[in-house]
Amino acid sequence: MRDSWDDRIRRAETLSGEGGAAEAMLAFFVRLLRIQKDIYDSLRNRRLTGEIAADATPEMQLAPGLLTMTVSTGPPALRERAERLQSNAPFEEIALPFWHKPSDHDFFGKVLVQPYLERLAAQRVRPRYRDHLRGERRCPFCGGAPQLSILEEHAAALESGGRQLQCANCLSPWTYRRVVCVHCGEEDEHQLGYYRSEEFPHLRIDSCETCRHYLKSIDLGKLGLAVPIVDEMAGVALDAWAVERGYEKIELNLAGM
Amino acid sequence: MSISRRTFLKSAAAGAAVSAFGFDAAPAYAQAKTLKIARTSETRSTCPYCSVSCGVIIHTLGDRAKNAIPQVVHVEGDPDHPINRGTLCPKGASLQQDILNDRRLLKPQVRRPGSDRWEDIEWDRAVDEIARRVKKTRDATFVEKDARGRTVNRCEGIAWTGGCTDTNELNYLVVKTMRSLGVVYLENQARV
Numbered sequence: 001m002r003d004s005w006d007d008r009i010r011r012a013e014t015l016s017g018e019g020g021a022a023e024a025m026l027a028f029f030v031r032l033l034r035i036q037k038d039i040y041d042s043l044r045n046r047r048l049t050g051e052i053a054a055d056a057t058p059e060m061q062l063a064p065g066l067l068t069m070t071v072s073t074g075p076p077a078l079r080e081r082a083e084r085l086q087s088n089a090p091f092e093e094i095a096l097p098f099w100h101k102p103s104d105h106d107f108f109g110k111v112l113v114q115p116y117l118e119r120l121a122a123q124r125v126r127p128r129y130r131d132h133l134r135g136e137r138r139c140p141f142c143g144g145a146p147q148l149s150i151l152e153e154h155a156a157a158l159e160s161g162g163r164q165l166q167c168a169n170c171l172s173p174w175t176y177r178r179v180v181c182v183h184c185g186e187e188d189e190h191q192l193g194y195y196r197s198e199e200f201p202h203l204r205i206d207s208c209e210t211c212r213h214y215l216k217s218i219d220l221g222k223l224g225l226a227v228p229i230v231d232e233m234a235g236v237a238l239d240a241w242a243v244e245r246g247y248e249k250i251e252l253n254l255a256g257m
Numbered sequence: 258m259s260i261s262r263r264t265f266l267k268s269a270a271a272g273a274a275v276s277a278f279g280f281d282a283a284p285a286y287a288q289a290k291t292l293k294i295a296r297t298s299e300t301r302s303t304c305p306y307c308s309v310s311c312g313v314i315i316h317t318l319g320d321r322a323k324n325a326i327p328q329v330v331h332v333e334g335d336p337d338h339p340i341n342r343g344t345l346c347p348k349g350a351s352l353q354q355d356i357l358n359d360r361r362l363l364k365p366q367v368r369r370p371g372s373d374r375w376e377d378i379e380w381d382r383a384v385d386e387i388a389r390r391v392k393k394t395r396d397a398t399f400v401e402k403d404a405r406g407r408t409v410n411r412c413e414g415i416a417w418t419g420g421c422t423d424t425n426e427l428n429y430l431v432v433k434t435m436r437s438l439g440v441v442y443l444e445n446q447a448r449v
Contacts, residue, residue, distance in 0.1 A: 025276075163336070179337075193298060
């Protein structure tokens with residue numbers, strides 16, 4: 001399953017409007033998603049090569065909206081960095097380091113590269129000139145770490161109820177086994193714990209006692225309207241709960257949680 | 258970013274909670290304190306009902322505290338199991354009710370001839386009575402040879418009726434036991 005940028009924007013607007021602990025993050029995320037959508041759309045009619053430096057559109061090269069928006073509405077830490085980037089050559093400094101070595105702490109790199117990688121995935125053009133990690137717990141398309149896990153709706157198909165992981169970088173989903181730690185591959189079910197809260201019935205924390213890592217699962221059987229990457233951010237209270245208990249998230253989201 | 262994951266944790270512990278990108282995480286930490294969190298575990302297992310051996314995932318609620326009794330809250334087909342790929346038949350889909358059911362009998366009962374109600378009976382007495390009646394009935398109705406003189410060794414006075422929640426293992430033992438007695442009227446309901 002793959003949701004569109006418009007789906008993500010609409011869902012983020014809705015959840016942001018509902019208030020809650022993630023309201024400010026989601027409001028910022030709405031603006032971020034609009035910029036990412038523009039980048040994604042700018043790549044629509046281009047014959048992509050898979051090499052980011054060659055494929056970059058003006059929207060990516062200048063990243064004007066992203067930096068301006070962050071300076072005016074972002075949190076202090078991001079604002080400071082955005083101001084510094086505005087006076088330099090942003091594209092090389094922002095996108096290329098992330099392209100070659102993705103990191104969930106590289107906010108601007110991730111924001112710029114995500115829509116490009118998603119467009120590559122949509123056009124089935126392999127990313128070139130970059131090493132990426134391989135393995136069943138890595139995105140088979142770009143080698144990214146899983147941002148979240150999606151539990152399919154049981155009624156969606158005869159054979160269902162399976163799990164998909166969504167790549168943090170290209171946002172592609174891939175099928176992965178249930179009852180296995182997504183970070184270290186632990187299969188001992190006594191080491192794996194699932195935490196739910198009545199406040200977020202369609203979200204849960206999938207944790208592993210062996211490696212002490214976790215990620216969030218979005219259960220589409222409980223809420224078919226959910227847009228995973230947005231609903232994941234809306235449940236930041238669960239992240240806070242997990243961090244307070246010493247768990248480390250596999251991949252931080254774009255709110256840094 | 259200059260804020261590392263470790264810094265993030267430290268900030269959170271110090272009460273000045275900010276995310277790794279500097280968002281105010283205080284509301285998230287405040288809400289986290291009010292959440293009612295329930296821990297479940299997922300256990301992969303095999304449906305006990307028939308020899309198809311479909312994979313199931315059993316969801317058990319419990320925080321693993323020593324004096325807490327884990328509670329099964331849900332059973333679903335295992336989507337990664339090569340036999341059933343997440344599907345289950347109606348019997349398998351109701352497996353939770355086989356594990357947790359307030360109508361489950363916890364002791365043997367007997368309905369005496371002519372009676373309209375069931376009475377509790379001690380296990381030892383029940384086994385004794387069943388053994389005595391099986392012996393008596395088998396001796397009285399055993400057919401060693403049929404009308405044409407062929408050896409058949411049939412016990413025609415006893416029949417066995419199984420229940421839909423009898424497990425694969427129970428049914429194996431039932432067949433072995435009943436066939437050894439010569440019972441031919443054998444129905445174990447090992448099907449949907």
